[in-house]
């Protein structure tokens with residue numbers, strides 16, 4: 001009785017020992033990874049690590065020696081066969097301690113506390129195995145004595161290692177701080193965007209698909225944000241909780257149709273899990289039936305019919321058709337909601353955001369926002385089923401054969417994953433280099449082709465050919481280097497899988513020969529192998545995939561969490577414009593708090609009058625218009641339109657009242673007609689034509705081969721600077737705005753055309769409060785109020801004549817432009833546009849142009865250094 005109890009206890013211990021140690025070790029690591037995000041006190045000490053690594057390796061070596069002894073005895077004594085629990089114990093122990101040794105080798109700062117707990121648990125359990133399993137027979141043979149000696153030595157090693165790691169844990173607790181391995185973010189060292197290499201780096205899971213440096217650089221900022229969030233939350237759970245604001249984008253709350261699709265996908269996924277087992281099983285059943293009735297002319301029709309049904313159901317022609325149909329609406333739903341939300345968010349953000357971000361980054365945020373959908377899709381419909389398939393595979397092969405089959409699959413899976421992960425790590429650097437060289441080649445190629453003219457002028461074709469040849473050679477070398485390791489790695493991985501498959505097949509054949517398994521089970525195993533293999537193949541890449549998708553989702557999250565710096569105040573009212581009086585009261589503004597851009601601007605633009613802003617470049621003229629348009633909010637002071645503070649009205653109503661001609665107008669790549677109409681979407685063709693006539697561009701447009709239907713190219717590149725500005729003026733005219741803002745609206749036109757445009761401006765600005773920023777003072781000399789802005793301050797103000805009389809900065813500007821020194825002379829000669837009569841027709845414009853030409857004194861543009869004039 002006591003012997004039976006002892007044997008049972010030993011069996012339980014054999015199964016439990018490696019499992020308990022593994023659970024303890026992995027649970028502490030997983031909990032640490034998820035919760036203990038804040039750096040714990042850790043010391044990076046090679047001596048300590050190598051000491052414990054040496055001890056652990058010795059433990060594994062002893063276990064291997066023990067397994068070798070067991071194998072030798074099995075081969076030598078035909079009547080002896082090791083107990084199943086003992087074999088499981090040995091194999092699992094080697095795997096567990098082998099994994100711990102690999103972990104120690106890879107990690108510069110091991111978790112000593114976890115290791116101490118694992119060694120201590122192993123010590124207690126192994127001592128129990130030693131005591132309970134001790135053979136009282138004094139005549140025990142050499143193998144038993146050797147096994148006992150090995151187990152005793154191993155127990156001493158457990159004792160020594162638990163003491164060492166306990167000591168290191170205590171030393172760390174009172175010692176200096178280093179980054180906790182489990183506390184590193186998923187995305188590598190976010191501080192520099194590079195993968196982790198040292199203890200102070202931040203990374204546990206390999207970087208995402210940053211297969212080239214450019215990509216890595218682009219991800220730098222987003223990884224930094226991710227790191228900050230992770231540190232702020234202190235753990236991954238808190239970090240991931242932030243993503244819940246994105247859930248409405250992928251979860252079809254109010255869309256019954258998409259919910260139904262989701263249910264169909266879920267159902268097919270569950271069905272897949274069953275059929276993965278049922279199809280090979282049915283093949284086995286048919287084989288067994290056929291074996292029984294072989295030569296008798298009997299067909300197992302029923303079994304074959306079931307197999308055919310299963311095979312059809314699981315094929316792409318079966319329920320997977322439903323799945324494919326259901327997936328499309330799901331994808332389209334999430335695409336529409338994610339892309340639409342991201343786009344609206346970007347468009348709603350303020351100018352500071354848009355000037356900081358490059359458009360490529362913004363487009364990426366929309367494109368890669370799909371990463372969120374892919375992430376959920378991957379976790380729910382790939383990773384989840386993969387884990388289930390693996391668990392089912394273990395259970396099913398155990399049911400079909402025995403625990404040894406299960407062990408072979410476990411060893412194959414672990415070994416394959418480790419080899420795959422290692423080779424990916426090794427090949428990543430080479431892959432990056434290959435992509436980098438490839439980009440260099442493409443850059444050289446593009447540069448050379450686009451600079452063909454320069455190359456021809458300088459007669460450097462041979463040099464360019466050599467340069468390109470060198471780039472191509474570098475690509476080939478880098479590609480060879482990458483593929484050599486890649487082929488070797490994939491060969492090794494395939495060899496591991498093949499070895500696993502051969503082993504299970506051999507074992508199955510042995511079982512059949514022993515009569516403990518049927519031929520059908522061998523067929524089932526072979527047919528089922530694909531299902532076993534696929535989770536093993538995918539496991540290695542899963543972490544990488546998740547980490548890449550997390551970066552993409554993070555980008556979307558950051559975008560949606562960004563709030564506009566200029567937005568409607570709560571209870572903002574609609575702007576009501578009456579006469580159009582604009583008051584700047586003590587307005588201060590700065591792009592950067594360290595450097596004020598506008599300082600205490602105070603002035604009033606009277607209704608219907610024109611205020612001109614002149615002065616040195618970079619003085620703050622355009623900024624004054626930007627704060628009026630509320631691209632930015634003033635830091636202090638106020639801007640009022642007809643007595644209403646522009647911060648208290650809605651942005652929509654505010655921006656509705658302006659007609660702007662910006663410094664650098666940009667057009668859409670559509671026809672000129674549509675480009676002008678963009679200013680007022682309901683304008684008729686006739687109104688567009690009239691606006692263009694008034695902007696002196698109508699005849700020019702008609703001279704284009706396609707007239708108003710001519711495409712203007714990306715941002716209007718097919719138009720000259722002057723044409724571009726006149727189209728922008730036509731837009732402003734078409735809007736019929738209440739307030740007009742002209743920011744160097746004629747900077748790119750020649751003086752002759754400018755004279756024509758002046759007439760157009762008179763039409764546009766007549767009776768409207770107008771702000772004009774101009775460098776050519778001739779264009780603003782009739783302004784009702786001229787403000788000379790220098791370094792963000794109004795240094796002079798008045799009409800043209802008043803400012804000339806002041807003989808200050810304005811006069812110096814004026815002198816410089818006209819090239820004359822005597823004020824009176826200047827005043828007389830530059831009177832280019834005194835006739836404010838409105839012109840109606842092209843002929844009138846033409847004659848106005850002629851008369852302006854006659855009066856044109858060729859006023860040069862002031863682009864020089866204003867300081868030099870002082």
Ligand SMILES: Nc1ncnc2c1ncn2[C@@H]1O[C@H](COP(=O)(O)OP(=O)(O)OP(=O)(O)O)[C@@H](O)[C@H]1O
Nearest residue numbers: 355591592597616617618619620621622623624773
């Ligand atoms: N988005 C921005 N971020 C930071 N600084 C800016 C930004 N835009 C303009 N500035 C700076 O603000 C100052 C005023 O610029 P602003 O464009 O208003 O000058 P300006 O008088 O219109 O010059 P110009 O006559 O050359 O157009 C300049 O020093 C400029 O470098």
